[in-house]
Amino acid sequence: MYDWIAKIFSRHVSCFQCGTKMTRKAAFSVKLNTAEGPFTMHACTDCAGEVNDVLKAIEEVRHDASL
Numbered sequence: 624m625y626d627w628i629a630k631i632f633s634r635h636v637s638c639f640q641c642g643t644k645m646t647r648k649a650a651f652s653v654k655l656n657t658a659e660g661p662f663t664m665h666a667c668t669d670c671a672g673e674v675n676d677v678l679k680a681i682e683e684v685r686h687d688a689s690l
């Protein structure tokens with residue numbers, strides 16, 4: 624099978640931070656708006672809390688910058 628097909632139909636995703644493989648359902652999706660467009664990352668539950676803190680920090684920076 625072609626790699627890209629396997630990727631599209633794979634029910635497993637890797638945590639962007641620690642690389643842990645988990646099912647899509649168990650993964651915590653992080654949606655980011657980047658210069659290249661919307662981008663979704665997957666994080667395991669262990670990293671999700673950390674990711675939330677990072678996202679909060681980013682939002683705060685954005686907020687500060689817009690003042």
Ligand SMILES: [Zn+2]
Pocket residue numbers: 638639640641642643666667668669670671
């Ligand atoms: Zn993780």
